[in-house]
Amino acid sequence: MLKKWTRIIAVLSVAALLAAACDSGDDTTATTADNGETSAATEAPAEGGVTVNWAVLAGFYTDWAEEVAAEWEAETGNNLNVVGIDFPVLYENQVLESVSDTGAYDILTYDVGWKAEFSESGHLLALDDLLAAAGDAASGLNDVHPALLETTSKWRGQTYGLPYYTFTMGMFYRCDLWEDPTEMADFEAAYGYPLAVPRTYDQMADMAEFFRRAPGDTLKGEAVAEDFYGIGLMAGRFPHVQDEINSIAWTNGAKVINDDGTPGVTDPEFVAAVDLYVNELLPFAPPGAGTSAFNEVVGQMQSGLISMTAGFYLDQYPNMIQTEQLIEGARICAAPSPGAHTWVGAFGLGISPDSENPEAALSFLSFLFSESAQRRFAEGGGSSTLTGIISDDALVSANPLTTGHYPTLLEVLDHQVASNYIANYLFVPQGGKIYDEMTTWYSAAAAGEETPQGAMEKMAEAIERACGGPCEVANDALGAGYSPTPAPFPYDELGY
Numbered sequence: 001m002l003k004k005w006t007r008i009i010a011v012l013s014v015a016a017l018l019a020a021a022c023d024s025g026d027d028t029t030a031t032t033a034d035n036g037e038t039s040a041a042t043e044a045p046a047e048g049g050v051t052v053n054w055a056v057l058a059g060f061y062t063d064w065a066e067e068v069a070a071e072w073e074a075e076t077g078n079n080l081n082v083v084g085i086d087f088p089v090l091y092e093n094q095v096l097e098s099v100s101d102t103g104a105y106d107i108l109t110y111d112v113g114w115k116a117e118f119s120e121s122g123h124l125l126a127l128d129d130l131l132a133a134a135g136d137a138a139s140g141l142n143d144v145h146p147a148l149l150e151t152t153s154k155w156r157g158q159t160y161g162l163p164y165y166t167f168t169m170g171m172f173y174r175c176d177l178w179e180d181p182t183e184m185a186d187f188e189a190a191y192g193y194p195l196a197v198p199r200t201y202d203q204m205a206d207m208a209e210f211f212r213r214a215p216g217d218t219l220k221g222e223a224v225a226e227d228f229y230g231i232g233l234m235a236g237r238f239p240h241v242q243d244e245i246n247s248i249a250w251t252n253g254a255k256v257i258n259d260d261g262t263p264g265v266t267d268p269e270f271v272a273a274v275d276l277y278v279n280e281l282l283p284f285a286p287p288g289a290g291t292s293a294f295n296e297v298v299g300q301m302q303s304g305l306i307s308m309t310a311g312f313y314l315d316q317y318p319n320m321i322q323t324e325q326l327i328e329g330a331r332i333c334a335a336p337s338p339g340a341h342t343w344v345g346a347f348g349l350g351i352s353p354d355s356e357n358p359e360a361a362l363s364f365l366s367f368l369f370s371e372s373a374q375r376r377f378a379e380g381g382g383s384s385t386l387t388g389i390i391s392d393d394a395l396v397s398a399n400p401l402t403t404g405h406y407p408t409l410l411e412v413l414d415h416q417v418a419s420n421y422i423a424n425y426l427f428v429p430q431g432g433k434i435y436d437e438m439t440t441w442y443s444a445a446a447a448g449e450e451t452p453q454g455a456m457e458k459m460a461e462a463i464e465r466a467c468g469g470p471c472e473v474a475n476d477a478l479g480a481g482y483s484p485t486p487a488p489f490p491y492d493e494l495g496y
Contacts, residue, residue, distance in 0.1 A: 049076065049077040049078040049079060050078050050079070050356075050357045050360050051078070051079040051080075051081055051357075052078060052079070052080050052081070052106045052107065052355075052357055052360050052361050052364055053080075053081045053083060053104065053105050053106050053107070054069075054080060054081065054082050054083060054105065054106065054107040054109075054349075054364075055083050055085055055090070055093070055094055055097075055104075055105040055107065055108055055109055056082055056083065056084055056085070056107075056109050057084070057085065057087055057090060057109055057347060058084030058085055058086050058087075059084070062082055062084035064376075064377055064380060064382060065080075065082050065368075066082050067376075068367065068368055068373050068376075069082055069364075071367070071373075072363075072364050072367045072368075075367070076360075076363060078360050078363070078364075080364055083105070085109075087239070088238075088239070090109065090111075091110075091111070091114060091432060091436070094108050094109075094110070094118075094123065095121075095123065095432075098121075098122075098123040098352065098354070101354055102354070103352070103354040103355065103356060105352055105355075106351060106352055106355040106356075106357055106358070106360075106361040107349055107350070107351060107352070107355075107361050107364070107365070108123065108124065108161075108349070108350050108351070108352055109347055109348070109349055110124070110161065110347070110348050110349075110350060111345070111347060111348075111432075111435070112151050112152045112163075112345030112346055112347075112348065112426065113345070113425070113426065113431050113432060113434075113435040114431060114432040114435070115151070115152055115153075115155065115160065115161065115348060115426070115431070116155060116426060116427060116428055116429050116430075116431040116432075116474070117429055117430060117431050117432035117433065118160070118161075118350065118432070119155035119156075119158075119160040119161075119350075120155065120429035120474075121429075122353060123350075123352070123353075124160040124161055124350035124351065124352070124353070125160070125350065125351045125352065125353045125355070125358060126158045126159065126160060127158075127159045127160060127161070127162075127350070127351065127362065128158055128159050130351075130358060130359065130362045131159065131362070134362060134363075134366060141162055141365075141366065141369050143371075143386045143387050143388050143389075144162065144163060144369075144385050144386060144387070145166075145385055145386070145387045145390065145413050146387075146417050147344055147413040147414070147416040147417050148163045148166060148168075148344070148345070148346050148385050148413070149163070150422060150478070151344065151345055151346075151422055151426050152345060152346045152347075152348040153348065154477060155474075156474060156476070156477060157476075157477040160348075160350050161348035161349055161350030162348060162349050162350075162365055162369060163345075163346030163347065163348045163349075163385040164346070164347060164348070164349050164368060164369065164385060165315070165346055165347045165377075165382060165383060165384075165385065166314075166315065166345070166346040166383045166384070166385050166409070166413075167313045167314075167315050167343075167345065167346065167347070167383065168313075168314055168315075168342070168343070168344045168345065168346070168383075168409055168412055168413060169243060169247060169311040169312055169313055169314060169337055169342040169343045169344070169412075170311070170312065170314045170334055170335055170336050170337050170342065170405070170408045170409070170412055171198075171308060171309050171310065171311060171312055171334070171335050171336070171337045171338075172301065172308065172309045172312055172316075172317075172320045172332055172333070172334055172335075173197070173307060173308035173309070173332075173333055173335065174301075174307050174308065174323075174330060174331065174332065174333075175331045175332065175333035176220070176329055176330055176331040177211065177219070177220065177307055178195055178196070178197075178333075180220045180221075182220065182221055183195065183219075183220065186210075187207070187210050190210065191206050191210070195207070195210075196496070197335045197336075197491065197496045198338050199338055199339075199488075199489070199491055199496075200251075200338050200339065201248050201251065201273075201276055201281075201338045201339070202276075202280075203338065204231070204281070204308075204310065204338050205276060205280035205281055207230065207231075207307070207308065208230030208231040208280075208281055208284040208285075208307075208308070209230060209280075209284055210230065211228070211229075211230040211231075211284075211307035211308075212228070212229055212230045212284045213227070213228040214227060215227060220329070227286075227305075228304075228305065228306075228307070229284060229285055229286045229300070229305055229306045229307070230284035230285070230306070230307055230308070231281055231284055231285050231306060231307065231308055231309065231310060232285060232286065232289070232292070232296075232297035232300045232301060232305075232306040232308070232309050232310075232312075233277075233281060233282060233285040233289045233292065233297070233309075233310055233446075234289075234292050234293050234294055234296075234297055234310075234312075235277075235282060235285070235289045235290050235292060235443065235446040235447075236289075236290060236291045236292045236293055236296075236443060237439060237440070237443040237447075238293040238439065238443075239435070239436075239439050240293050240294055241438075241439065241442045241443050241446060242435065242438035242439060242442050243311065243313075243343040244277065244310050244311050244312075245273060245274055245277050245438075245442050246343060246423070246425075246438075247310075247311035247337055247339075247341070247342040247343055248273040248274075248276060248277060248310075248311070249265075249269065249270045249273035249274075250339075250341040250342070250421075250423060250486060251273075251338060251339030251340075251341045251342075251486060252269040252270070252272060252273050252486075253269055253485075253486050254267055254269035254270035254272075254273060255267075255270070255423065255424050255425070256270075256423065256424070256425040256434070256438075256463075257424045257425050257428055257434075257463070257471050257473060258424070259424065259473065259483055260470060261467070261469075261470030261471040261472060261473055262470050262471075263459070263460035263463040263464060264424075265456040265459045265460050265463070266453075266456050266457055266459075266460045270456060271452050271453050271456050274442070274445050274452035274455065274456060275452040277310075277445075277446065278445050278446055278448075278452055279452075281310060282446060285306070286300055286305055286306065288300075289446075290446060290447055294312070294313055294316060297309055297312065298316055298319045298320060301320055301323050301332070302319070302320075302322055302323050302326050302327075303326070303327075304323070304326070304327040304330065310337065311337035311338075311342045311343065312337070314334060314383065314405045314408060314409050314412075315382070315383035315405075317334060317402075317403075317404055317405035318381040318401060318402045320332050320334075321401055321404060334404065334405045334407075334408040335408060335496060336408060336411060336412050336415070336489050336491075336496070339486065339488065339489060340411075340412055340415050340416075340488075340489030341416075341419075341421055341486045341487075342412065344412065344413065344416050345426075346385050349365055349368070351365075369386070371386070371388065371389070374386050374389050375389060375395065378395060378399070378402065378403055378406075379395075379399050379402060379403075380402065381402040383405070383409065387410075390406050390409055390410045390413070391406075391410055392406075411489075411494055415487075415489055415490070418487075419485075419486070419487035420484065420485075421484045421485065421486060421487065422475070422478070422484050423484065424473050424475065424484070427473050427474050427475040428467070428471045428472065428473060428474070429471075429472060429474065430466040430467050430471065433466045434462070434463055434466050437459060437462040437463070437466065438459065440462075441455045441456070441458050441459040441462065442455070442459075444458075
């Protein structure tokens with residue numbers, strides 16, 4: 001039997017969710033600058049206080065940050081200036097400020113794929129001495145889930161940042177379709193096995209094909225008036241297509257970077273992953289998939305256009321669950337993506353070596369990672385990185401519209417730890433540059449501009465240029481001879 005989450009019966013819009021999460025009661029205003037930044041208007045700090053400038057991902061993250069900042073300011077007498085930056089320019093903006101030694105930001109925000117590069121290039125300050133000096137003030141940081149701590153915090157045995165928001169991937173699907181008796185019988189008759197949460201990407205491809213319906217076809221026994229698609233994909237030229245394709249490749253046992261530092265993207269298992277994405281999943285996605293990022297896939301689900309996602313960010317649950325209020329009879333379930341070796345990571349926060357106030361910056365990070373702040377973050381729709389928050393059944397029961405994905409998130413994170421799987425790519429100093437190249441060549445394959453083989457050959461060339469030859473895989477801190485090996489997700493044990 002498929003695992004079922006609690007049925008959501010309350011009606012709550014995105015606006016209400018964000019208002020509940022972000023209404024801090026202050027009158028701070030924000031202005032958008034020409035460079036895509038949103039700068040919070042701030043007052044001078046209290047006498048004896050200092051100002052800490054934080055470059056943060058714009059949007060819900062910024063709103064919540066300002067709420068927490070107000071509490072920290074009141075407690076410490078310091079001032080936090082929150083600078084919201086759109087994700088497409090976040091990497092470039094922070095790197096330019098860092099290499100120019102401007103000291104513009106005390107706290108930087110980085111994607112897990114940038115951690116190695118930011119640490120190696122001197123954009124982040126090693127925090128170990130500061131953490132040791134902070135003592136009990138930083139004790140809450142010890143609860144970060146171990147699957148996220150190594151990948152987003154550690155570099156060459158030192159701590160360079162702390163993960164504050166996880167976008168770890170699973171999948172979403174219309175469980176009302178999967179549990180419909182007619183659909184179940186028709187699927188098994190056509191494919192020879194039961195309709196259930198897909199355990200492999202081949203099964204996902206079968207289900208994507210099965211749920212593609214043309215006008216006049218039936219779905220749950222009723223004729224559809226418009227095209228209905230089997231899967232939603234983030235195949236546009238945005239920094240998301242690589243997360244979908246890498247998840248398939250990692251499940252296949254393939255690697256972006258081989259253990260010897262050579263590109264792994266031209267290996268047969270990796271090319272096969274790209275081929276499956278392009279030729280077995282994409283044909284059953286909406287025509288707009290080639291220009292879609294995660295927001296578009298959420299919209300496709302909410303409008304009743306698709307049956308499921310591929311590997312997809314579990315943090316989007318508060319948006320996905322609204323489908324139940326928008327489409328009569330729809331039910332949304334979360335599950336691990338096939339194989340469960342998916343994009344596991346977080347946005348991390350680190351301190352700039354150019355900061356004039358590193359102790360105050362760490363004070364705010366400690367406050368941000370406190371149990372109370374992370375609990376409010378979760379209640380408002382954020383995906384916490386703290387084990388105690390993610391595993392809190394009472395929290396999930398009390399907040400089904402915002403934390404209903406937490407059980408699946410915990411299962412995926414626990415599986416990564418149990419299987420000892422961390423992708424080699426995350427231990428390459430040029431990781432940020434390589435990640436950007438993935439957007440170009442993976443989307444080129446999806447758009448038909450290159451064959452899967454041709455796109456991966458050009459991706460391999462880009463990797464070699466970035467590394468100047470074979471890449472250094474700096475995972476020595478994980479132990480001599482460490483080599484991650486994919487392991488199957490325990491579907492039966494967990495009731496999928």
